[in-house]
Every structure is written in C-alpha cells, then in structure tokens.
Amino acid sequence: MALESSRAAFERARRSVGGGVGSGLRAATRPHPLFVREARGAHVWDLDGDRYVDYVIGWGPLVLGHGDPRVLSAVSRATRTMQVVGTGHALEYLAAEAVLEAVPHGDRLLWSNTGTEAVQVALRLARAATGRRRVLKFARSYHGWQDSVLAGMAEDEGDRAARPAGRGQSAGVLDDLVVGRFNDVPLAERLLGESVERDIAAVLVDPIKSNAGVEAPTPDFLSALRTGCDRHGVVLVLDEVITGFRIARGGAAEKYGLLPDLSVYGKAMAGGFTQSAVVGRADLVDQVTAGVAHAGTFNANPVALAAVEATMRVLADPEVYEVLERNSATFHSLVGDALAGPGGGFRRIGSLLQYVPADGSTGLHGTGGRWAELLAGLLAQGFLFMPDGRVFLSTAHTAADSEATAEALAMLSPR
Ligand SMILES: Cc1ncc(COP(=O)(O)O)c(C=O)c1O
Structure with a gap:
C-alpha cells in the first residue's frame, strides 16, 4: 500500500477543511487519515485503488458492513x-x-x-x-x-x-x-x-x-x-x-x-x-x-x-446476530492470539473489541502503547484500525479477513 494518495489528499484537505478531516477524533489516525474512494462490505479502497480490511466500520454504525x-x-x-x-x-x-x-x-x-x-x-x-x-x-x-x-x-x-x-x-x-x-x-x-x-x-x-x-x-x-x-x-x-x-x-x-x-x-x-x-x-x-x-x-x-x-x-433476523458473534469470535481467537502477550490483549463483548495494554490504560479516543506502534504497519499492509485500539466487526467480515490480519500481525510483531 503506497498511501501516497492519502498523504497528498490530507495535505490538500488541510488547506480547505479545518484539521483536514471531518471530525477532530479522526485526525488522531497515524500517520494520517486514510482517504477512501469506495467502501463495500468489510472493505474500503483508497484513492489509489488499494484495498483495506476495514475494522473502523464508520466508528461503529455498520453492523451489516458497507453498502448493504x-x-x-x-x-x-x-x-x-x-x-x-x-x-x-x-x-x-x-x-x-x-x-x-x-x-x-x-x-x-x-x-x-x-x-x-x-x-x-x-x-x-x-x-x-x-x-x-x-x-x-x-x-x-x-x-x-x-x-x-x-x-x-x-x-x-x-x-x-x-x-x-x-x-x-x-x-x-x-x-x-x-x-x-x-x-x-x-x-x-x-x-x-x-x-x-x-x-x-x-x-x-x-x-x-x-x-x-x-x-x-x-x-x-x-x-x-x-x-x-x-x-x-x-x-x-x-x-x-x-x-x-x-x-x-x-x-x-x-x-x-x-x-x-x-x-x-x-x-x-x-x-x-x-x-x-x-x-x-x-x-x-x-x-x-x-x-x-x-x-x-x-x-x-x-x-x-x-x-x-x-x-x-x-x-430482526436472529441469524444476523449469530453471524456477527461468529465473525467476532473468529477475529478474537485468530487476531487476539497473534497479539496476546505481556504487552496486553483484546477485550471483547460481542462485536465490540478493544486492544488494552498490559497496564489497562486506554486513551479515550486516543492512541497509546504497543497499539500505536503497530497501527502504521497494519495500515501499510492493508488493515484499517481505529487509533484507540477499538475494533468493530460486521456481518460482512469473513474468516479470511481475520486470517490475513493475524498473519500481518505475526509479521509485524513476532513473538
Ligand atoms: C456512547 C456514545 N454516546 C454518544 C456518542 C455521540 O454520538 P455522535 O457521534 O453520533 O454524536 C458516541 C459517539 O461515539 C458514543 O460512543
């Protein structure tokens, strides 16, 4: 992922949009917010056409993924x-x-x-x-x-x-x-x-x-x-x-x-x-x-x-919540496993997760600890996460998404 287009878009946006992005909280994304041209299911595509697995999912709203x-x-x-x-x-x-x-x-x-x-x-x-x-x-x-x-x-x-x-x-x-x-x-x-x-x-x-x-x-x-x-x-x-x-x-x-x-x-x-x-x-x-x-x-x-x-x-279809739970459990076991260690781990309640460092500290919408170190690497590999370690799953995420994320993490953070 080159991320060049997002870097350039952020610079351009800062000249016309206060802070360069529509919500101050999004500006906490490092190295800079991703600029997206299309979003479907569990994925977004940046301005260069590179695809990312999306764990931000609009900061929570998209239980069914993008564009149901x-x-x-x-x-x-x-x-x-x-x-x-x-x-x-x-x-x-x-x-x-x-x-x-x-x-x-x-x-x-x-x-x-x-x-x-x-x-x-x-x-x-x-x-x-x-x-x-x-x-x-x-x-x-x-x-x-x-x-x-x-x-x-x-x-x-x-x-x-x-x-x-x-x-x-x-x-x-x-x-x-x-x-x-x-x-x-x-x-x-x-x-x-x-x-x-x-x-x-x-x-x-x-x-x-x-x-x-x-x-x-x-x-x-x-x-x-x-x-x-x-x-x-x-x-x-x-x-x-x-x-x-x-x-x-x-x-x-x-x-x-x-x-x-x-x-x-x-x-x-x-x-x-x-x-x-x-x-x-x-x-x-x-x-x-x-x-x-x-x-x-x-x-x-x-x-x-x-x-x-x-x-x-x-x-209203109960199957939605069964799929959501299954997807979330798969993510937690695969990705959580790749990240678990003395540095901290994921807490999960249903399809809502957050990476919490070993000392239990989490920024309220902020970035911190080992998570902050991993974020840019994950983005560069095609995985979009929130700056505060939260993860939102949807019914559109698949086991293949979780497997790919776990592999990327294992490379970035070998145990
Ligand atoms: C628990 C909670 N309440 C209220 C809000 C505010 O909602 P909105 O961002 O739509 O104004 C949020 C936003 O993230 C939230 O997480």
Missing part, C-alpha cells in the same frame, strides 16, 4: 420520492414502529440526527420530569461532544468536580455533572442517596464502557442504578449509541435484562445514514407536547428513516 443492498435500495427509493419535507410522512411512524419492536421497553421515540443531540434531548426530558438539574455520569464514559457532558476525567476521579475535556468548553455547565466511577456500586449508591441535596435528575450510563477499555458492567452495577433511580426519583438514561442493535438486537438493555426509563440510539440504527433517537416511557417522551423543546431541521428526514426502517427489518 437492502438498505441501499430503500434509501434510493426514498431519495427518488422526497429528500426533506419539513412535515409528516409515513416513514416517521414506520421506522419508529420498527425500532420500538426491537426495543420492548420503549413506548415512544423522538427522532434526532446524532447521538450527541439525542443525549441532550434525553437529559432535557429527565430534567423536566424531575425538576432537578444535575446528571450523574461515570468517569471516562463518552456521551458525545456537547459541553455539558464532555468531561476530561481520569479513571479514578469519582465524585470530583468535572473538568472540561478541551479548550473552549464552558466550564459553567460542567457543574451540571456529578461524576461516579463505572462499576463502583458503593459510590453510585451514595451519590444516588444524595440525589435531592445534589439535585440529580438523571443517571446517564453507557452500559458497556465502550469508549475506554470495553468494560462490561458487573452484575450488580446496573441493577444498583435501577434500584437507586427508583428509590430516589431519578431518571435512568441508557446511552446505547454504541451498544444499541450491536450487542444484541435489543442492545445492552436486552443483554443485561435492564429496563431503563429512556435510551439513546444512533450509529447502528440507521445502517450508515445519519439518524438518532431517544426511546422511552410515554410520560417522559410526551413532555415534548408540554413545553419541552425538541427540534431539528433534519430530524426524521425521509432518506435517513428509509435507512432506519430497512436496517431494522434486516436486524
């Missing part, structure tokens, strides 16, 4: 009839019904565009319902990049004042956060016990710590949150932007048997198009008819909702 024909034909039908209409259309309820069928705890949903926006809507519903202001979240859990939830906290920094994650953020709104530690049940119970004094409206939790180490919840953590929320009148919001429709059809709520009050979905829901949703109890969601603002020009646009409906129909 069933999703594309629904989208192409929709684009021929309308694009954005600014009023009601049948796909609003057809897609909503398809989502709610997969998420049995939800009575209704609200459409938004991105996970970041939908988290904001969910928190607004929780504040309106409780009359309280603050949100309990967990250190190093990512919930999008809006000011009020993006805190630059270290792993062990429970119950400390939240700090901005970067320059230019409003430090003022961070006072809305109370920060717990993922899987720290006594701390969560104590903070929830102080909900009235601390003015806590909601618990916001990524049920698998999916952006910093792929850590599963301990059996009693999620149930302690549920019980504590019930006892102290707090709204439990599950952020299923990563886990939704990936970890199981019904997401982490299904996998861990949890009934949240509200859940936020994005990524996998729309099969590669832009749409998110807040799903939840009717009394909470219906507050949008009683003074809670929820808006967005492109909310529920027909093109994205055609993708949502089609994706949901495909994901």
Whole structure:
C-alpha cells in the first residue's frame, strides 16, 4: 500500500477543511487519515485503488458492513420520492414502529440526527420530569461532544468536580455533572442517596464502557442504578449509541435484562445514514407536547428513516446476530492470539473489541502503547484500525479477513 494518495489528499484537505478531516477524533489516525474512494462490505479502497480490511466500520454504525443492498435500495427509493419535507410522512411512524419492536421497553421515540443531540434531548426530558438539574455520569464514559457532558476525567476521579475535556468548553455547565466511577456500586449508591441535596435528575450510563477499555458492567452495577433511580426519583438514561442493535438486537438493555426509563440510539440504527433517537416511557417522551423543546431541521428526514426502517427489518433476523458473534469470535481467537502477550490483549463483548495494554490504560479516543506502534504497519499492509485500539466487526467480515490480519500481525510483531 503506497498511501501516497492519502498523504497528498490530507495535505490538500488541510488547506480547505479545518484539521483536514471531518471530525477532530479522526485526525488522531497515524500517520494520517486514510482517504477512501469506495467502501463495500468489510472493505474500503483508497484513492489509489488499494484495498483495506476495514475494522473502523464508520466508528461503529455498520453492523451489516458497507453498502448493504437492502438498505441501499430503500434509501434510493426514498431519495427518488422526497429528500426533506419539513412535515409528516409515513416513514416517521414506520421506522419508529420498527425500532420500538426491537426495543420492548420503549413506548415512544423522538427522532434526532446524532447521538450527541439525542443525549441532550434525553437529559432535557429527565430534567423536566424531575425538576432537578444535575446528571450523574461515570468517569471516562463518552456521551458525545456537547459541553455539558464532555468531561476530561481520569479513571479514578469519582465524585470530583468535572473538568472540561478541551479548550473552549464552558466550564459553567460542567457543574451540571456529578461524576461516579463505572462499576463502583458503593459510590453510585451514595451519590444516588444524595440525589435531592445534589439535585440529580438523571443517571446517564453507557452500559458497556465502550469508549475506554470495553468494560462490561458487573452484575450488580446496573441493577444498583435501577434500584437507586427508583428509590430516589431519578431518571435512568441508557446511552446505547454504541451498544444499541450491536450487542444484541435489543442492545445492552436486552443483554443485561435492564429496563431503563429512556435510551439513546444512533450509529447502528440507521445502517450508515445519519439518524438518532431517544426511546422511552410515554410520560417522559410526551413532555415534548408540554413545553419541552425538541427540534431539528433534519430530524426524521425521509432518506435517513428509509435507512432506519430497512436496517431494522434486516436486524430482526436472529441469524444476523449469530453471524456477527461468529465473525467476532473468529477475529478474537485468530487476531487476539497473534497479539496476546505481556504487552496486553483484546477485550471483547460481542462485536465490540478493544486492544488494552498490559497496564489497562486506554486513551479515550486516543492512541497509546504497543497499539500505536503497530497501527502504521497494519495500515501499510492493508488493515484499517481505529487509533484507540477499538475494533468493530460486521456481518460482512469473513474468516479470511481475520486470517490475513493475524498473519500481518505475526509479521509485524513476532513473538
Ligand atoms: C456512547 C456514545 N454516546 C454518544 C456518542 C455521540 O454520538 P455522535 O457521534 O453520533 O454524536 C458516541 C459517539 O461515539 C458514543 O460512543
């Protein structure tokens, strides 16, 4: 892989696009972001026409791989009839019904565009319902990049004042956060016990710590949150932007048997198009008819909702999750084996994996350790990975992809 075209494209892009790439997080890719001209199944082709096995898979959304024909034909039908209409259309309820069928705890949903926006809507519903202001979240859990939830906290920094994650953020709104530690049940119970004094409206939790180490919840953590929320009148919001429709059809709520009050979905829901949703109890969601603002020009646009409906129909087939699990297990055993050693290894929950160095440290969207050393070599051999060691599998990946990746790794990192 020459990578020349991507290097030149990045230089050119930097002259017209701030940072040279559409999201600051992507700029962390070393030696530079790959510039792609085509993506199909589990592969992308760069501007030179060189092919890569894609383990980034859009940073998570593409459970079915790139360009699933069933999703594309629904989208192409929709684009021929309308694009954005600014009023009601049948796909609003057809897609909503398809989502709610997969998420049995939800009575209704609200459409938004991105996970970041939908988290904001969910928190607004929780504040309106409780009359309280603050949100309990967990250190190093990512919930999008809006000011009020993006805190630059270290792993062990429970119950400390939240700090901005970067320059230019409003430090003022961070006072809305109370920060717990993922899987720290006594701390969560104590903070929830102080909900009235601390003015806590909601618990916001990524049920698998999916952006910093792929850590599963301990059996009693999620149930302690549920019980504590019930006892102290707090709204439990599950952020299923990563886990939704990936970890199981019904997401982490299904996998861990949890009934949240509200859940936020994005990524996998729309099969590669832009749409998110807040799903939840009717009394909470219906507050949008009683003074809670929820808006967005492109909310529920027909093109994205055609993708949502089609994706949901495909994901209703249990075989999808069998294939996804098989592909992920094959990757884990072949590639994990090639990488295992004193330097660290992969953690896996379903089709979500992350390489975690021996000291357990992972950058929240950052690069580190042995992984960082391997990334450029893997890219040069035709394997595209995320800078923070996360790996997203799809139904389109094959055992041959995993075998080839393991061989490349064995050459780059002989044991
Ligand atoms: C758990 C979680 N919540 C929310 C978001 C924000 O979603 P978006 O990037 O669509 O705004 C992300 C994005 O990666 C996420 O991982």
